[in-house]
Amino acid sequence: MRQLNIGICGLGTVGSGVLSVLQNNADIIREKSSCLIHVTHVATRNTNHGCNVENIQFSNDIFEVARDSDIDLVVELIGGTSSALELVMLAISNGKHVVTANKALIAEHGTSILQAAYEANVIVAFEASVAGGIPILKSIREGLVANKINWLAGIINGTTNFILSEMSSKGRSFESVLEEAQKRGYAEADPSFDIEGIDASQKLSILTSMSFGMTLPLDHLFTEGITKIPLKDVYFAKELGFTLKHIGICRDHGEQIEARVHPALIPDSSILSSVNGVSNAVMINGDAVDTTLYYGPGAGSTPTASSVIADIVEVAKSDKNAYSSLGFPVEKLCQRKMLDIDLVECGFYVRFTVVNETGVLSKITKIMADSALSIESIIQRDVEDDSNRVDIVLLSSKTTQSNLSPVLRKITELDSVSDEFVILRVEYLDN
Amino acid sequence: MRQLNIGICGLGTVGSGVLSVLQNNADIIREKSSCLIHVTHVATRNTNHGCNVENIQFSNDIFEVARDSDIDLVVELIGGTSSALELVMLAISNGKHVVTANKALIAEHGTSILQAAYEANVIVAFEASVAGGIPILKSIREGLVANKINWLAGIINGTTNFILSEMSSKGRSFESVLEEAQKRGYAEADPSFDIEGIDASQKLSILTSMSFGMTLPLDHLFTEGITKIPLKDVYFAKELGFTLKHIGICRDHGEQIEARVHPALIPDSSILSSVNGVSNAVMINGDAVDTTLYYGPGAGSTPTASSVIADIVEVAKSDKNAYSSLGFPVEKLCQRKMLDIDLVECGFYVRFTVVNETGVLSKITKIMADSALSIESIIQRDVEDDSNRVDIVLLSSKTTQSNLSPVLRKITELDSVSDEFVILRVEYLDN
Incomplete structure (x- = not known):
């Protein structure tokens, strides 16, 4: 039976989950995988980890694990990108495989880490870095290997999905749900990493690289969070047959790659619109398989551990030469030109207010028609105050921001139109 | 670069899909997998296959492929269980790996096929046999390897899901949708294989075996189709907040295994209820990952090809000793005792008619209460005819058929109650 000695660095939420699942499910993991996974060394500065570390070498210094000559594989679960990078590079240079759940590390330094791993003939695996317990990277890399991936769209941040789900189902404001999310541990004290879309953009960077065989495009992703979403627009979206979600989307245009993270209206007929709460989901369109x-759960102690352990078993069973972390051999990863966000095609939801007077709507629709911009739906609704203004909501068919902007400028020039616009993208997910 | 010579037996819908995807995506498959997949031999009696077989040896006799000494792997896509079994066994005994999409073959003969493959040190892989293009077997086998699987529930037959989706969304009768399904090629001229649940039960057999490490339990699965579903019940289900789906479900009870295929009410809050049309979906609960x-697409030429080719690449890359087709080593697969369907716990939907007279409902609810059977919901609605009868719909909390039956017998004894009951199971999918 194959044996693998592993060292775990970090015994926080994920690290303690990995250790406990390896201990509790030792028999079934051995039986299924025909591998013996021995945790021989753990390192953490956290003295309150609550884990059973009997018969396991214990260090306060994580680098001790990477230097331990008995260890075949280092599990990096300390987070961050500074010490983690140093740890992973040391492990690789000492000929050890690495499994990590660290999306920031991979999104920022993945290309150089994988290059180092290639040269040292070791594996670096990071299933848990995207969408927690969902075996999404394995599915793209192996399950869909026969496909040219056309596009991918995912709900890949549980915090923002929880907030938008609660706003939509219970009519609560962004601020009130955020506060609850913080209480329930779904959002950090400083929530900006999640709600500004940074977490999602790191994950999308990994998914994009893997879908199209390119270097990690983190610095080139358009990223927008959900802090500016009024409840009113969640409801107008619903009325139009859409659900507002924070999504990451990437698409292969041949010469250029499109990749972006932002809130978007998703048709209620798409299964992606039914993904609620802290759950994650990734939708992939391949040329053979279609969509x-x-x-599944995008975070959490044992769900994330499930993915970390799947990686450990894969390392134990894999032929090192046949494994490509990003689904393409690292030496084949190339830079791809990114499509400017202004040139990305999608539908647009536009809301603004006008003074409630005869003829305004016809002026607006004429401007749209003159610009050859077709309208899928339109809502006109009294604003609930004494202003004699109405909300106008327009849903455009597919176009680009650079086509839309001059039209909106013309609309703004009308006397009765406010100059504040709410603009959201609409993803039909139909091809 | 690894090379694999393969022979394809059968150039029907799936076989021609496999050949065309291998040809059209040859570059990307080679690049992603670092493997060269050569189709060197095809065999079919179908002269109208429309495939490009230039430079490929062509036989009318499928057994020629299994005897071809240049071939490393035989792709069995002829269907059926008679010649297919003979072909697969011949290929194995000639030391060739086998990839198949044949669920009937695996469900009926999988245990002996895998035993023969184990002895010959070759791989038999069958991702495409369950849920078409969805990499579901790989996900259970590898992605969720760290988990003890608690239960699994899936929509694994596209024909029945199409029929129920259309009935629900458009108010059409079973017969009318079946006719359309046949016209659109979603159902065979003789549709009984799909609508009686046989196809789903073969797939569930494979999923059950893989989830719990047991021999294939096909002969012991409770199987019920959708031919007896009145449209009225689809609508009552909807009113109660449920969607009627044809599902396969299996669960590990420790001493016993529960496995069954039948129509069931699924809560609208479950993402499984949003799976419409010919799509398939499988929901899995593992002890670490949760749910x-x-x-994705459960059938079709290139979606199924996507899974067949993923298997071929996996065979090319795998260490033969580290691969377990069913996720557990074949020598570890054991028989498990199956739970009698009458003892399976679930909710029940019961509809019957009573004469519309004072006091009937209270007699019925008293019988339920006396039997300690709690009611989650109740609907009373006039029958749309001149009969002065009303439909009564009861939704019970979780119980068993053997608890429910005596209660229903007592209700039937009431003067005003019809003796025709519609009984459907309710799956809350909550643990």
Whole structure:
């Protein structure tokens, strides 16, 4: 039976989950995988980890694990990108495989880490870095290996999905749900990493690289969070047959790659619109398989541990030469030109207010028609105050921001139109 | 670069899909997998296959492929269980790996096929046999390897899901949708294989075996189709907040295994209820990961080809000793005792008619209460005819058929109650 000695660095939420699942499910993991996974060394500065570390070498210094000559594989679960990078590079240079759940590390330094791993003939695996317990990277890399991936769209941040789900189902404001999310541990004290879309953009960077065989495009992703979403627009979206979600989307245009993270209206007929709460889901369109979707918990101690351990077993069973972390051999990863966000095609939801007077709507629709911009739906609704203004909501068919902007400028020039616009993208997910 | 010579037996819908995807995506498959997949031999009696077989040896006799000494792997896509079994066994005994999409073959003969493969040190892989293009077997086998699987529930037959989706969304009768499904090629001229649940039960057999490490339990699965579903019940279900789906479900009870295929009410809050049309989806609950779901096309030429080719690449890359087709080593697969369907716990939907007279409902609810059977919801609605009868719909909390039956017998004894009951199971999918 194959044996693998592993060292775990970090015994926080994920690290303690990995250790406990390896201990509790030792028999079934051995039986299924025909591998013996021995945790021989753990390192943490956290003295309150609550884990059973009997018969396991214990260090306060994580680098001790990477230097331990008995260890075949280092599990990096300390987070951050500074010490983690140093640890992973040391492990690789000492000929050890690495499994990590660290999306920031991979999104920022993945290309150089994988290059180092390639040269040292070791594996670096990071299933848990995207969409927690969902085996999404394995599915793209192996399950869909026969496909040219056309596009991918995912709900890949549980915090923002929880907030938008609660706003939509219970009519609560962004601020009130955020506060609850913080109380329930779904959002950090400083929530900006999640709600500004940074977490999602790191994950999308990994998914984009893996879908199209390119270097990690983190610095080139358009990223927008959900802090500016009024409840009113969640409801107008619903009325139009859409659900507002924070999504990451990437698409192969041949010469250029499109990749972006932002809130978007998703048709209620798409299964992606039914993904609620802290769950994650990734929808992938491949040229042979058409569209598949992978759904599950995007975070949490034992769900994330499930993915970390799947990686450990894969390392134990894999032929090192046959494994490509990003689904393409690292030496084949190339830079791709990114499509400017202004040139990305999608539908647009536009809301603004006008003075409630005869003829305004016809002026607006004429401007749209003159610009050859077709309108899918339109809502006109009294604003609930004494202002004699109405909300106008327009849903455009597919176009680009650079086509839309001059039209909106013309609309603004009308006397009765406010100059504040709410603009959201609409993803039909239909091709 | 690894090379694999393969022979394809059968150039029907799936076989021609496999050949064309291998040809059209040859570059990307080679690049992603670092493997060269050569189709060196095809065999079919179908002269109208429309495939490009230039430079490929062509036989009318499928057994020629299994005897071809240049071939490393035989792709069995002829269907059926007679010649297919003979072909697969011949290929194995000639030391060739086998990839198949044949669920009937695996469900009926999988245990002996895998035993023969184990002895010959070759791989038999069958991702495409369950849920078409969705990489579901790989996800259970590898992605969720760290988990003890608690239960699994899936929509694994596209024909029945199409029929129920259309009935629900458009108010059409079973017969009318079946006719359309046949016209559109979603159902065979003789549709009984799909609508009686046989196809789903073969797939569930494979999923059950893989989830719990047991021999294939096909002969012991409770199987019920959708031919007896009145449209009225689809609507009552909807009113109660449920969607009627044809599902396969299996669960590990420790001493016994529960596995069954039948129509069931699924809560609208579950993402499984949003799976419409010919799509498939499988929901899996594991002790570490909690619940994940895998969604996509359950059939079709190139979606199924996507899974067949993923298997071929996996065979090319795998260490033969480290691969277990069913996720557990074949020598570890054991028989498990199956739980009698009458003892399976679930909710029940019961509809019957009573004469519309004072006091009937209270007699019925008293019988339920006396039997300690709690009612989650109740609907009373006039029958749309001149009969002065009303439909009564009861939704019970979780119980068993053997607890329910005596209660229903007592209700039947009431003067005003019809003796025709519609009984459907309710799956809350909550643990």
